[in-house]
Amino acid sequence: MYKTGLLVLTRPLPVLKSAVQSVLEEAATVVSNTLYVHIQPSSSSDTFKIRNVPCSKDFRCLMTQLYSSSASLCNNLDVRILLNNVSNLPLERNLKFDLKRPCDIVLIDNQLIADEFQNKSKSLASLMKDGLKGPAEVHTLSMPADSQSSMIEDDKVESFDNVVLGGTFDRLHAGHKIMLSEACFLAERQITVGVTDENMNRKKTLCELITPTEKRIEGVLDFLQDIKPCIEHKVVAINDMFGPTISDPDLQFIVVSEETKRGGEIVNEERQKKGFTVLKQHVIELVVDSCHNQYEEEKISSSSSRKRLLGTVINPIVPNRNIPSSPYVIGLTGGIASGKSALCGRLEKLGAGIVDCDKLGHEVYLNGTPCYNTLVEQFGDEIVGKNGEIQRRVLGSIVFSNPEKLQLLNRIVWPEIGKLAEDKIKKHAENGKEIVVLEAALLLDAGWNNLVHEVWTSVVPPGEAVKRMMDRNNMTEEEANKRLKSQLSNKERVQRSNVVLCTLWEYEYTQTQVEKAWSLLQKRLTERNSEHSKY
Template sequence: MFESGLLILTRPVPILRKNVQDILSRAAKIISSTLYVHIQPNLSTKLEPDPARLQFVPPDRNLRLLMTDIYSSSASVCGNMDIYVLLGNITNHQSPMTKCRYNLRSKLEVVLLDNSDQFTANEQYFYKFFQNTFQTSNNDIKFQCISDIDFTQEMNSEENSHIQTYRQVVLGGTFDRLHVGHKILLGEGCLLADERLTVGVTTGEMNLKKSLPEFIQPTTERINSVVHFIETVKPQISHHVVPISDMFGPTITDPDLQCIIVSAETARGGEIVNQERQKKGFQQLDVEQIHDGQSSSSSLRKRLLGTVINPVKENRNIPTSPYVLGVTGGIASGKSAICKRLEKLGAATVDCDKLGHQAYVKGTPGYDKVVSTFGTGILGEDGEVNRRALGAIVFSDEAKMQTLNGIVWPEIARMATEEIRQYGKEGKTIVVLEAAILLKAGWETMCHEVWGCVIPLAEAVKRLEDRNHLSEEEAVKRIKLGVTNEELVNRCNVILCSQWEYEYTQQQVEKAWHLLQERLPSSVKSQY
């Protein structure tokens, strides 16, 4: 199997559309990572004086639908493969001097063809065409023909129609982890743009309103992904990719724009943009609506829940068994409830919050250290540390709080280690270390991996108001003392969220648990 390759399609477009899934399925058996698709219907294989020049094809309805079919089908047929439909040869505006040369980021290892007869009769043409058009000097490239696909079906007589293109096209979106829907949207932009494609990438408050905003990639990464896509798919057009903090972006500042591309979700936005352009005396934009039928970025971010988002690294400082799973999160994030679900699936739990209460009870090393540091004035009539009196001292003084943590946290870690060891002796293979302060205390070094529980601020506030009877101001203050959702996403291996109904949280936990079983060390699996 090859990592990356190019698929050249030369059959009539209606026939290709009927066979898209078969073609991609065949390609997925040969290519594992990246597939570039070049559509050249009715290719003439007569050697031209300049074989570097592409044979240009005017865009029409069937070509547009074929592009959409390829992206849509890829999600189910070859979901692990990154696919790009190349559009440099699809244009209304070419001249004898027009050239398009692709500079693909992935090194091509194989070229797949849908017509063995053409290749057999014109090998020299295909080699020159490939080397000149795709800027490669790889002499070891392999050429293969896709076989076992029935291309003899009758072409359907559905009406085809030429489509209008524009000098300047604009579109916008989140473009978080480019998925099929994004590629259809951007592909449409590349198809319709003759000179320049302008793209607005949402940022700031626009993203905070979305589901699981902590999962959204940094703006620079998303912009770079869009730029890479455009430069790959249609290198001869220019691009203007910018961050936008409102729904308008460049649409109400650039009078030269001619067309805006929207999805079904944002169709109303095209009308609003034109209303604002009219106020400024700008040309009205033609509105092109796509029907991608794909999942939104929000639903795709939900799919990340329960999966590994940051690599699990081997921890040689602790025994491989039992396998220690750290679970952490901010206040009211639902981590305790998630730990109880994990217990039902077979894990044992060490509750560090409860251990914190035991870290300085009378007769322990922690007790002696706390009393000698803060004085006997913190003791109650029974000789135990009065938590309220101690809190009055440390909560108003950050330095004293750090001093207390320096005493208590090592004691909690020591007791937790003992509990983990005891569970191991009892035959438990997976032990959950539940701790709100896990990351702050540096206890991730005690774990083989860490799972984080996130919850939107508004939901956390509501829970604290209902559960602890706090005011909104008090709730927000308590929440801000803990770990942030952003830190959890950046530092944890797996993220869970209990924002939605009970059943959906349970599905996340079961999914995460199942995936955990697959990556457990063999020494742990043998005991499980």
């Protein structure tokens, strides 16, 4: 297998459209990572040169077909259709391939051109802007012969100087690539892309897993610069649905999806109010996700992609060499009402030992413990009830209105809970448990993540957490929101976690996530033990 390939398609567009599946399937057997696609239909068998290809309906159709088919046929490949030579304007002579990634193999649908490319040092290298970074193989695709009817090609499509579009663009998928490529396909001078910021994404599914805005902007820029470097790319963060569309009078065309078509109409209403020209628009059809399950959307979407991350390792696991390698300890954390206890119950049924830090928290307050004596010394006899035990409600009223006293309480209590947790983990080890789950809402706050090998986090949207607190704890909405805001946010926890789970949906879906996480954990432990056995 080769890491990066350049697929050169030279047959008439109707022939290429009918051969998309076979071409992609064959390419997937040769290339593993990035597949660049250069489309130059009806090229003669003379010396190959990159030439101008006008914007046409057939080209657009082929481009869309390649991307949408790649999602189901070769989802592991990052397919990028090159558009530097696609324009209704005359282009510079001696165009060359301007690829960001070194090319290892060239796949061609024409035997005569393939034979020409075999002389790599003269022909193929001369077509690369920076030459060939190393030796590249040439592979001829299996293609049927052209028919006379296949030589007919479609009408041209109007192009525009300035094209605009917007979106989340989280983890670029085939749908994103179609939209961005459509904009590049039509743009002669500049493409403007608005990328939604965090505030706009708050209501999206699993928003905690959305890539940071800067990274998404970088991803869009990288893609645009790869497929059409000859035009200007303006990629900006937006905090409303309009972005640059109501501030830039020079924009001419907008690319929207079926879901955002109404948004395009609203944009034009605002432009008319400002005296700007109305944007012409092209609506991209949603791409069907042939691999979706019952809990995911039927269309290819970032939401489904984020759901597929649940139970997997999203942040690298850094080995903790300060604790024994066995038992393997998972720190399970999450905000109030995020479903931590329910997840622990499921993991316990799969064989894990459970340590509940909330219960340990009650133990450290008991009369006769070192923590009890220190608390009475620091906070006075008023916190002791008639039964001789610490009244946590009274203590709480003292510390929650005084940040300094709260910090003092935490400095006293947290280390003691940590010691009890270590003892419980050791007992599970003595009882033969290979995996122990340390459940703690304050895992990260208290530094107990130093006691574990991995951190797993349970998340639910803030609105769902508030609803659960109101139902379960009889809190008012105001009380629930106040409690929620006093904790680390979901995003902060996710950033410091290795695995994320979500209990928002059906019981069966949560169970699927847990079983997936457990299975992948078993695989990691097997690989780790295999590595250790080598030494």
